[in-house]
Structures are given as structure tokens and as C-alpha cells.
Amino acid sequence: MLNVTNLSHNFGPYWALKNCSFSLDKGEFLFLTGSSGAGKTTLLRLLYASLPVMRGNVTVAGYNLRALPARKVPDLRRQVSVVFQDFKILPYRTVYQNVAMALEVRGLNQVHIDRRVRAVVRGLGLESRINMLCGELSGGEQQRVAVARSVVVNPKILLADEPTGNLDEELAARMIGIFKQFHMHGTTVVLATHSSDIVRMHPEARQLRLEHGKIVAANWRGAEIFSDGISEVHV
Amino acid sequence: MLNVTNLSHNFGPYWALKNCSFSLDKGEFLFLTGSSGAGKTTLLRLLYASLPVMRGNVTVAGYNLRALPARKVPDLRRQVSVVFQDFKILPYRTVYQNVAMALEVRGLNQVHIDRRVRAVVRGLGLESRINMLCGELSGGEQQRVAVARSVVVNPKILLADEPTGNLDEELAARMIGIFKQFHMHGTTVVLATHSSDIVRMHPEARQLRLEHGKIVAANWRGAEIFSDGISEVHV
Amino acid sequence: MRVFFKLLGQGVRDIALHPWAQLMTLLAVTFITFLAGLMLLGVGNLDNELRVTRGEVAFQIYWKENASPERVKTAWRSLRGMDGVVEVLTYTPKQALKDLSSTLPGGSRGLLQAESSPLPYTAVIKFAHRSGDVASWKKATLAALKGLPDVRSVRSSSLKDEVSRAWQELSSTFMAPVLVFLVLILSMAVGNTMKLSLISRQDEIEILKLVGAKNWYIRTPLLVGGALLGSVGGLLGVAGLYAAWWNLKDTFNFAPLYWELHFLPVDQALMLILIPMLVGCVSSWVAVRN
Amino acid sequence: MRVFFKLLGQGVRDIALHPWAQLMTLLAVTFITFLAGLMLLGVGNLDNELRVTRGEVAFQIYWKENASPERVKTAWRSLRGMDGVVEVLTYTPKQALKDLSSTLPGGSRGLLQAESSPLPYTAVIKFAHRSGDVASWKKATLAALKGLPDVRSVRSSSLKDEVSRAWQELSSTFMAPVLVFLVLILSMAVGNTMKLSLISRQDEIEILKLVGAKNWYIRTPLLVGGALLGSVGGLLGVAGLYAAWWNLKDTFNFAPLYWELHFLPVDQALMLILIPMLVGCVSSWVAVRN
Numbered sequence A, B: 001m002l003n004v005t006n007l008s009h010n011f012g013p014y015w016a017l018k019n020c021s022f023s024l025d026k027g028e029f030l031f032l033t034g035s036s037g038a039g040k041t042t043l044l045r046l047l048y049a050s051l052p053v054m055r056g057n058v059t060v061a062g063y064n065l066r067a068l069p070a071r072k073v074p075d076l077r078r079q080v081s082v083v084f085q086d087f088k089i090l091p092y093r094t095v096y097q098n099v100a101m102a103l104e105v106r107g108l109n110q111v112h113i114d115r116r117v118r119a120v121v122r123g124l125g126l127e128s129r130i131n132m133l134c135g136e137l138s139g140g141e142q143q144r145v146a147v148a149r150s151v152v153v154n155p156k157i158l159l160a161d162e163p164t165g166n167l168d169e170e171l172a173a174r175m176i177g178i179f180k181q182f183h184m185h186g187t188t189v190v191l192a193t194h195s196s197d198i199v200r201m202h203p204e205a206r207q208l209r210l211e212h213g214k215i216v217a218a219n220w221r222g223a224e225i226f227s228d229g230i231s232e233v234h235v
Numbered sequence C, D: 001m002r003v004f005f006k007l008l009g010q011g012v013r014d015i016a017l018h019p020w021a022q023l024m025t026l027l028a029v030t031f032i033t034f035l036a037g038l039m040l041l042g043v044g045n046l047d048n049e050l051r052v053t054r055g056e057v058a059f060q061i062y063w064k065e066n067a068s069p070e071r072v073k074t075a076w077r078s079l080r081g082m083d084g085v086v087e088v089l090t091y092t093p094k095q096a097l098k099d100l101s102s103t104l105p106g107g108s109r110g111l112l113q114a115e116s117s118p119l120p121y122t123a124v125i126k127f128a129h130r131s132g133d134v135a136s137w138k139k140a141t142l143a144a145l146k147g148l149p150d151v152r153s154v155r156s157s158s159l160k161d162e163v164s165r166a167w168q169e170l171s172s173t174f175m176a177p178v179l180v181f182l183v184l185i186l187s188m189a190v191g192n193t194m195k196l197s198l199i200s201r202q203d204e205i206e207i208l209k210l211v212g213a214k215n216w217y218i219r220t221p222l223l224v225g226g227a228l229l230g231s232v233g234g235l236l237g238v239a240g241l242y243a244a245w246w247n248l249k250d251t252f253n254f255a256p257l258y259w260e261l262h263f264l265p266v267d268q269a270l271m272l273i274l275i276p277m278l279v280g281c282v283s284s285w286v287a288v289r290n
Ligand SMILES: Nc1ncnc2c1ncn2[C@@H]1O[C@H](COP(=O)(O)OP(=O)(O)OP(=O)(O)O)[C@@H](O)[C@H]1O
Pocket: A011, A014, A016, A034, A035, A036, A037, A038, A039, A040, A041, A042, A043, A085, A194, B129, B135, B136, B137, B138, B139, B140, B141, B166
């Protein structure tokens, strides 16, 4: 489902990712941890073709990202849903419109869209906000809209970048619960977070720790820990 | 220093704040908690005149916000520094430029600006990023730039809205440490957060809990707990 | 298909998102169209005027003093039968003298009382403006007129010809580039405003791409918006031009000038609407390409 | 003061932030200025041409047939002394006949051989175009000319007068609004592009306000940017106009027309630079007011 081998990425002289290798099977759940600037967002951006893969190889949902032509990118992104760290929702559209957008670009029919959007919005506790403009929402509410838009399409792979940064423990747990639910139905989930609390509450999930662009710890065999004599401890 | 009496605020029919009253003396440290949508950001926005005070009275640093003419707003904002929940930094400017901006609008001389900016940026662990464009920074790095810009001016009052949402425990603690330092030097700090961990680590500080726009808990005498038979427990 | 119409509708509805920017853009398109149209109108009418009053070719024919009246009259009849003739004025020596004296004050009676008129038989023949190889046609006509029996000399009025020739030279060497240039200005201005108004939609485009929208899905509403802006702007511009023309058209329309301003021909008016529309489409397309 | 100069500099440097948008705006300003200038140029030259060749007032004076030659000659001398006279053409009866016959082909010898000329003493007097109350001046002049001894009648050439009058009517009733209208178009277009280019700086302005910047601090760089854009655009437009004029100016400059196109007067050219500059300033100012 998701295969990363020897992936490196640099911004000018700065190496944001170095020689990362790991693979995930269909329906697995991965927590991606690492302190600020470790390379979590960079890794996720490479996985949904927002950054080009220059070194190493990445295969996502059967697409080889090293050789993906630009016109195939929309196809990839219909398999891979993303919750962005900075939300990327439209402030001048309502909650409903922002969430429905992801279904509309797929050309689904209106009745189906309506049912799915309302179900997901209810699940995230936003039903009273559904017709409000997103620009008028609180930080946590906006974050939940971002999550709603990514899960509404029932993706094969779900990438979530810090999806609980603006939520308190209770809401965060509820959101993780929603991700878990999709995971149960076969979605592969990659969740980047800095919160060790959340990770600790789900010991059964895969975990990967980045430090300065290198994988420094992992709790399953599919990941290659960077063996440069720095740190090789499993979390 | 900061006096709020009977403050209410509505967006259309929706009451985001209801009858809030509390006061803070110079140099106090307040944690503002409450779940997503409780009204934390709304309260802060009222305090720095980003929303007009319609009902109730607010006095901040000697300015009566109920009757503040538009041309006085810049004066208020030179006393009150804010860390915004959505950062509000310029992606096409460097870290240095974004932080220096707050000093430049005050017309300080270049040598002084340079010294202050570099000191604050170093304190937040961003010295290696100082000449990078903010749009190229990671989420946590951007958040730290936002904090740097607000503390660099040595404000009388510091309002921080969820300043640690994108930071791991270690960086969060370091940042609270920086706020504490300013607090020691006489700055009044109001810090909105959803993280009960952080609040628990600072039991000596003032605490105020909002729920649906009402003050439902506080740990000092200066705050009036909403007495509508709902909840009156001190945290 | 259903999706396509939805996208069309969205393109129209999206105008409401930034009404101020859209209105400003619309006004810019309108004004530029109006300006371009005004220039076309001015050039077209001047051109027209020159063709009608100046472009026509007039010849003055003078017969010998001893020409036989019968031969002259026959020649006059044949003149009227020539191809492209607009008007033939003929003067017997008496009539010529009378006409001449009538231009003098009080009808210089002395002149009229002269026993025999000192003037020859005269005719003025005017041909309509013709395109094509005017020079050689003129040469041939001149020869034909000179060949009429007893004709002493034939003249054509030179100033009018010169102006007409200069204007045609100007038209052919400068009007084409000037028109192309105007279209370029239009494209530039419309494209500019479109591009700038698209800046405010960059976020939306970015997000649509990130949630898996295909290119045509993103571009259709933008194209519709651009085309709508261009065509409505063009339409308003032409309407404004029509109003302006309506107010101005009789300014020069008095005796003895009778110069009535004409509106643009239909094809030019249509172009003034179609070109901004096309430019709107194209510039929207270009704006989202990168 | 130091801060002020820093802000000026920032206004200039900020152009580099969105070079594409700024370039497009600059081009739009350039082209609109060019268009406006082209219209001014056209109008100005036509106006000029009408004033020079048509606006002048000509009177034809005919003396009685029995007028005494001495009196006529005295009158001629006094004509030349009149105020605003451009040209006086005088004809004795003999000269008039010769002149007349010379317009006929082959110099109709019969006419010249007439014992005494049937034509009267004649004079044509041309006055330069004059502004002010032309009608009453003309009436007075007409009366004065008619009052000369032995004068039978005085005429003034009507077509030229009519055209001249119509053009002046057009100028006074339509040119002012048209010019105001052009300035409006200019303001609109420049303001529009300025406003749109400012959209991309809204974030910056919002943040500056939030960190306590005073209004002048925010506006000065924007004003400088707007003024720069407007004035450079205007300058380029006028330069382009000059280039176009240079290429076109001799198009009508041939014998016997000698109509040389003139460039805009300095004050109009300056206006074409100053107005976009002002508009750029004002629209920047307005854009950040809300
Ligand atoms: N476009 C870019 N150009 C230059 N450097 C970049 C760019 N994007 C990211 N970086 C740098 O790469 C490093 C990794 O960034 P990344 O966003 O992946 O971190 P992260 O793990 O997501 O951190 P956070 O938890 O703070 O979001 C950062 O130090 C950042 O400054």
C-alpha cells in the first residue's frame, strides 16, 4: 500500500529527509512522531505528490511517485486524503461547502454527497456550525472541518498532519476514534503528531520517530532505523 | 492593568461570550482554558480591539476599550502583544523580517532592533532559520516565529492564543519558560490553551475556564464565576 | 455532463464571491472596449467621409471653342452612360457664363450682355469611389474622355485625389497595425485584471488540486467567469458606444456638409464583444496553467 | 524622518515582491495613458487644422461697377491696415477677368479680348481665427466693410464658417465631458489594478495593524508604490505616444495639403503623467482606508 525506500529530500543545502525506508500494508495505522522541524510534514508532502520525489523511491496505492506524470496526480489524490497542518480550508465558504468540495470534485451525485457530509460533520460535533462560514469558526472547529473533508471521501490512505493541535484531550481522543474507525474499515492511516500522550494511548499502532530527517526509532520490522550509531532504541 | 466587567459578545444570534467579569493586576499570569469553541479567542480579540466592545466594559493598560477612537488603537497595540492562533506571519518574508517588523513600526533604531531580534530568535531555537522565508518553515517553527514577534517588543501585556499547539512537550515547556521570564519582569500574561498538562504544571498561576462563553471556573477572587446553577467548581 | 453544467453555474455564482473586484474588472473591460470602439468609430467615419466626398473622382472636360453643338450634345449623352458615373453636369457656353456670373455679386450684368459667350462647352463628370487599381482605371478614363470629338482638355481635381490617396496609404500601412495594437491593449488590460482577480482565488485552486480535482474541473468555472466578464464588459462597452454615437451623430449633419456619423458595422461591433470574451477565456486559462 | 525615508525605500523595494502583477499593472497604465494621449493628439490636431485652414474668416468685397478706381485703391489700403488681417487679395476688373480666364482651360482668349472687363473691382480679405464673441465681431466687421465707399456687397464664405462653428460647438459641448470621461476611465483602470494588486498585500496590512503600526506607516509605502506605478506608466505611455507621433507626423504633410501633425502641448503631456500618478496615490490611499 505504501512503500518508501531510501527516500531523501533537500531544500537547497538543507536535508529535511535522509535515507528513509519503511513500508506499510493495507489497513495499518502509523503514528509519525518527531519534534518540530524533524521532517514529518516533508515526508507527508512527498507521499501525496506535493513535493517531487528526487532521491529514493516511493510507491503509494500502486502509484510510483518517482515517475508520476502530472496528469496522474489527481488520480493519486483521490486515493490519498490529507488533513493539513494549516487546515487549508476556504474561509469564505461554509462548513458544508468545504466538506462537500472533496466529494464534488469526484463528480458524485448530490443526494449521496449530502448524506455523507452531514454524517461526517455530525460525527465531529460540528452540526450546529454546518452553515457558518469557516472564517468565523474557532481554531479547533476549523481543524475539525479539515478532518471532516479528508475522511468524507472514504480514502484508501489517510494522511493527517498534526490534526489535534488545537483540540483539548477529549476532542482529540474523539478524533483519533474517528481515524480508528476508518482504519477498522481498511483505510491505511498515517498520523503525524508531537503529542506523546496520544501515541502512548495506542500502543498497538505502528510508530515511527523522525529526528533531523532520519528515522531514529520504530516499533515494527517494516522500518529501517537509521544506523549511524546515533540512536537505535525502539519506542 | 486588565479589567473586564460584564462583557458579552454576540455574532449574530450566537453569544460567544456572556457576562464575563474578571480583573488582573500588573504582572499576573493567567491561563485561559476551555474546550474548542468556548470563546477563548473571542475574549482575547476583544482585549486587543480586534472586535469592538458592545456590551460591558473593558479596560486594558489604562485604555477604556468601550470608547476607544480608531486612531488610538495603534497606541493600545503597542502595549498589548498578541500571539495569534493562526500565527499571522508573512510567508514571503524571512524570520528576521517578521520578527523585526514589530519593532520597526515603533520606529526604533536599527542597531537596537538587530540586537533584540537576534536575542529572542536564539531564545526560541530558531537561530539557524533566521534568514529563511517563513513560508518554508515547519508548523512548529512558524509558531515560534509568531511568539518571537510578540515578545520582542517587551510588551506590558502579552496575549497568547494556543501558542504551543504545534510543539512537543519539550519545546512547549521551553516556550512557557520564556513567557514566565517576561512575567517575572512585570509583563501581564494571558495564555489561552486547551492543554490541561501545561496548566497543571503551573498551579501558582491564575486560571480561568470558559464553557460556552461563560466563566465556569476560576482559582482567584478577581473573577466572577457564572452563577446560573450550572457549574461553580474551582479548578 | 450534469457536473459540467454545475461548473458553468458555479462560474456564474463565483462572481458574487468578490463582487467589488469583479465589478472593477467589468468596468475596466467596458471602458477599454468603449475606447477601442470610439477609435474604430472615428476612423471608420473619417474613412467613410473621405470615400464619399473626396474619394470620388471628378473630371472637368472642356471642348474646343469651335466645337459643333451637335457633337458635344452626343458626347454628353455618352458620358451619362459611362460605368460608375455619379453625376454629370453640363454647361453650354451661355449656361457657363450665367453660372459664372451668378457666383459674382449682383449678377454682373455686363458679362451676360456680351454678344457671344467667351466660354467653351464644359462638362463635369463624377465617378463613385472605386477600389482596386484606381491609377490605371483613371488613366484609361482620362484617355477615353480626351478621345471624345472636339475636346480640348480634361482635368481632374488634384487636391481631393491627393488627400484620398494619402488617407488610403495611411489606412493600409498604419490602420492594420493600429488595430492589432488595440486588440493587444485590450488583451493586456483584460488579461491583467483577470490575472489579478485570480490572485484572490489561488487558495481555492490550490485546495481543489490537493483534494484531487482534475484540471478541467478547476478551469471550467474560471473560464466561464472570464468569458462572462469579457463578454458582458464588451457588451456594455458597445452599448455605451451606441449611446455616445446616438448623441453625437448629428453634430456635423447640417447644410451644406451633411456629414452624418455612422455607427460601427455589425461585424466590428460583434468583434468588440467577442474579442474581450475570448481574451477573458484565454487569460483565465493561462492564469491557472502553471 | 529617517523612518519616513525608509518607508519610501520600502515602497520602491516592495515592487519586487510581486513583479508580475506590478509589470502587468504598469503595462495597463502605460496603454491607457497611450490611448488617452492618442485621442488628445487626434482631437488636438483636428482642432488645430480646423482653426488654421477653416476657422479663419474670409470676406469677399465687390465694388459697384461705376466705382472710382482711386476710391477703391484707398479702400484697399485701409483694408490691409485692419486688425487681425491675414491676407488681402485685390483684383481690378482686368485682373479679375485674367484670373477668371486662367481657371478656364487654354485661357479663353475671347474673354480677354473683350474691350472692357465685365467684372467689378473685387477684394478678398482674410482674418485670423479669433476666439471670444465671434458673431458680434463678424457683424461689426461686415458693417464696416459694407460702409466702405462704393461697395455694392460683401459676402463671407459660408461652408468654412459652418464647419468651424460646428466644430467649436462640438468642442465646447462634448470635448470637456469627453476629457473628464477619459480621466475617469484612467482613474478607474488604474484604481482597479491598484486595488487588485493591493489584494495580495492585505495580509501584510492586517498584520502591520495588529502589531501596532500607525496609519501613515502602513500607507506611505503603498502611496509611493502607487505613485511610482502611475507616473512610470504615464511616462512610458507618453513616450510611446511620442514614438507613434514621430512615425505618423508627416503622413499628411505633402503638397498642397501641408497638414503636419503636432505633438501634444507640454501641459497636456505633463497631465498625462501627473494624472495617473495622482490616481495611483489616491487609489492606494482609498484601498487601505477601510
Ligand atoms: N519549502 C521549504 N524550503 C526550505 N526549507 C523547508 C521547506 N519546507 C520545510 N523546510 C525545512 O525542513 C525542515 C522540516 O520541515 P517539516 O515541515 O517537515 O517539519 P515538521 O516535522 O513537520 O515540523 P512541525 O512539527 O514543526 O510541523 C524544517 O526545518 C523546515 O525549516
